[in-house]
Amino acid sequence: MGAWEYYLVVLLVYLGTDLLAAWGLNLEFGVTGVANLGYIVTIAAGAYAYVICTLGSPASAGGFQEYVGGFGLPFPVALAAGIVAGSVVGVLIGVTGLKRLRQDYQAIAMLVVSLMAATVVTADTPFLNGNAGLVILPQFAPLSDQDPEVQRWVYVGIVAAVCVLGYLVLRRFTTGPIGRTLRAVRDDEYAAAAIGKDIVVLRLVVQAAGGALGGASGALLVAFIGGWSPGAWAYVETLALLTAVIVGGMGNDRGVSVGTFLIAILILQGVQFLNDVPALKAIEGLLNRPALTQDLGWIVLGTLTILFIWFRPQGILPERRPKYGGIRG
Amino acid sequence: MGSSSGPILEVRDLVKHYGGVRAVDGISFAVERGTITGLIGPNGAGKSTALNVIAGFLPPDGGRVLLDGEDVTGQPMHRLARQGVVRTFQMARVFGGLTTIENLLVAAPAQLGETATGLIGGKRLWGGQESELIERAKEMLTAFGMRDKADEQARNLSGGQKRAVETMRALMARPKLLLLDEPMAGLSPSLSKQLEDLFLELTHDGLSMLLVEHSLDTVERLCTKVVVMAQGKVLAEGRMSELRTRREVQDAYVIG
Numbered sequence: 239m240g241a242w243e244y245y246l247v248v249l250l251v252y253l254g255t256d257l258l259a260a261w262g263l264n265l266e267f268g269v270t271g272v273a274n275l276g277y278i279v280t281i282a283a284g285a286y287a288y289v290i291c292t293l294g295s296p297a298s299a300g301g302f303q304e305y306v307g308g309f310g311l312p313f314p315v316a317l318a319a320g321i322v323a324g325s326v327v328g329v330l331i332g333v334t335g336l337k338r339l340r341q342d343y344q345a346i347a348m349l350v351v352s353l354m355a356a357t358v359v360t361a362d363t364p365f366l367n368g369n370a371g372l373v374i375l376p377q378f379a380p381l382s383d384q385d386p387e388v389q390r391w392v393y394v395g396i397v398a399a400v401c402v403l404g405y406l407v408l409r410r411f412t413t414g415p416i417g418r419t420l421r422a423v424r425d426d427e428y429a430a431a432a433i434g435k436d437i438v439v440l441r442l443v444v445q446a447a448g449g450a451l452g453g454a455s456g457a458l459l460v461a462f463i464g465g466w467s468p469g470a471w472a473y474v475e476t477l478a479l480l481t482a483v484i485v486g487g488m489g490n491d492r493g494v495s496v497g498t499f500l501i502a503i504l505i506l507q508g509v510q511f512l513n514d515v516p517a518l519k520a521i522e523g524l525l526n527r528p529a530l531t532q533d534l535g536w537i538v539l540g541t542l543t544i545l546f547i548w549f550r551p552q553g554i555l556p557e558r559r560p561k562y563g564g565i566r567g
Numbered sequence: 568m569g570s571s572s573g574p575i576l577e578v579r580d581l582v583k584h585y586g587g588v589r590a591v592d593g594i595s596f597a598v599e600r601g602t603i604t605g606l607i608g609p610n611g612a613g614k615s616t617a618l619n620v621i622a623g624f625l626p627p628d629g630g631r632v633l634l635d636g637e638d639v640t641g642q643p644m645h646r647l648a649r650q651g652v653v654r655t656f657q658m659a660r661v662f663g664g665l666t667t668i669e670n671l672l673v674a675a676p677a678q679l680g681e682t683a684t685g686l687i688g689g690k691r692l693w694g695g696q697e698s699e700l701i702e703r704a705k706e707m708l709t710a711f712g713m714r715d716k717a718d719e720q721a722r723n724l725s726g727g728q729k730r731a732v733e734t735m736r737a738l739m740a741r742p743k744l745l746l747l748d749e750p751m752a753g754l755s756p757s758l759s760k761q762l763e764d765l766f767l768e769l770t771h772d773g774l775s776m777l778l779v780e781h782s783l784d785t786v787e788r789l790c791t792k793v794v795v796m797a798q799g800k801v802l803a804e805g806r807m808s809e810l811r812t813r814r815e816v817q818d819a820y821v822i823g
């Protein structure tokens with residue numbers, strides 16, 4: 239497998255896992271109006287759950303890293319555990335926002351949860367090996383008798399299959415009567431309550447579904463990259479997903495998919511290549527800012543978010559509603 | 568369920584304060600089954616606050632609300648709505664991202680597509696019910712002269728149209744008791760007249776209403792009984808024709 243082919247595999251896995259996550263966040267924020275700034279925690283929960291399910295007991299693995307659990311379970315079971323973990327954590331995050339119905343309070347409460355979770359995992363080393371994070375050894379190999387090249391492509395196939403399934407589940411929530419009801423909750427929660435909608439239950443159901451997508455994303459990602467640590471789920475990662483949702487089109491599943499491709503792949507991966515531009519290297523040297531091109535991705539992201547909120551809040555592909563015929567039919 | 572002979576709604580000594588403001592200061596009245604009770608009074612009398620407390624939008628500071636003889640005081644809005652108490656807001660609230668017809672459809676009770684089985688089963692399960700709802704919504708839009716606005720995003724409607732959407736939406740929820748806060752405000756005179764006829768027709772089918780309304784002529788035409796509020800208290804109660812001649816009612820309106 240050449241370097242480019244390997245890179246393509248990496249990009250495809252990133253794209254798939256980012257899509258799952260962005261869909262989940264869009265369901266929560268774009269469709270239902272829950273500004274879950276702690277969404278990355280559901281992804282982290284999925285990843286950690288996958289790791290501790292797939293690893294053997296710490297002692298059997300050589301004792302070089304500390305963690306709870308260690309069940310030595312096969313890939314499909316560990317993936318399922320990741321999905322359940324994401325879902326449960328999603329609901330728990332949702333509970334923090336229930337008391338205060340106002341969206342801005344919710345967003346703040348959930349951001350705090352994200353920061354707290356990272357702090358706890360970092361500080362409590364015996365829990366999930368703290369700041370050093372966990373490494374999966376040996377790494378998951380879908381078809382152990384094949385050579386690595388085939389393995390990687392098979393893994394891309396697995397990610398694609400989960401994405402298809404995830405999209406079907408997502409569409410069940412974002413279309414039809416329930417999709418309509420969730421958007422009503424987003425647009426005016428009091429008016430929705432006045433026609434009998436149980437806002438709290440609806441939001442928690444959405445948090446469970448969105449969290450499940452996040453959990454799947456985290457589990458699939460960690461199985462591929464082979465390790466997970468607090469650095470992988472800083473709260474800013476939620477903002478990258480949020481940008482994908484806003485730029486792509488809040489509430490529009492296809493729009494958000496386009497947004498994810500743009501943000502997660504073209505921009506955040508694209509900036510890596512700026513390292514190869516001599517002029518930029520020279521500027522970095524001049525300014526004594528070696529990480530400038532890395533940071534450029536985030537600068538572009540922030541700018542895009544603001545520009546879209548100002549000039550095109552509906553995003554690239556605006557939300558579209560079904561037509562029932564104005565005059566006849 | 569409670570008795571079917573007593574009033575559908577009974578309010579006893581209801582109190583609601585905003586800090587030091589006694590917005591609702593111990594009011595009592597009843598709404599009889601299949602009738603429209605008017606709630607009138609000058610601006611700031613506490614009519615909207617009373618409606619908000621009855622509907623479960625605000626918790627009361629005292630008193631009781633009985634629905635069909637059953638105590639429902641302080642129950643949240645969505646639970647009251649499921650028991651047939653549906654309200655509209657003084658400042659019309661529509662679901663701006665949904666179309667006009669969707670604003671109606673979303674209000675239908677017991678939708679299969681909202682249940683777990685509906686989610687799993689998909690359109691096969693709820694498609695039939697949905698088609699019926701669409702037909703009902705279209706009929707209602709036609710009756711309100713808004714059929715051509717069916718697919719318009721609700722946020723783009725005029726103020727009067729939004730108010731009409733809110734009323735239609737409340738009716739789609741199949742209420743047994745409607746709490747309406749100035750539903751005619753901003754509507755064209757012809758639509759107001761149509762709405763009056765519709766309300767009367769609906770009461771013949773057993774619907775009960777508590778109607779906050781500015782136009783005393785409308786109130787006189789629609790309401791069998793009128794409750795006059797001023798400064799958080801019930802000032803008088805009776806038929807509009809009698810009330811017009813009462814001194815304290817006239818005073819309240821002049822002063823307010």
Ligand SMILES: Nc1ncnc2c1ncn2[C@@H]1O[C@H](COP(=O)(O)OP(=O)(O)O)[C@@H](O)[C@H]1O
Nearest residue numbers: 585588590608609610611612613614615616617
């Ligand atoms: N949210 C609120 N906070 C504080 N005071 C309020 C609030 N809503 C209403 N009030 C006050 O309560 C009183 C009754 O208001 P309201 O119920 O809106 O009267 P009405 O609907 O009869 O015009 C008024 O004095 C008003 O200023």
Ligand SMILES: [Mg+2]
Nearest residue numbers: 614615616657
């Ligand atoms: Mg009022």
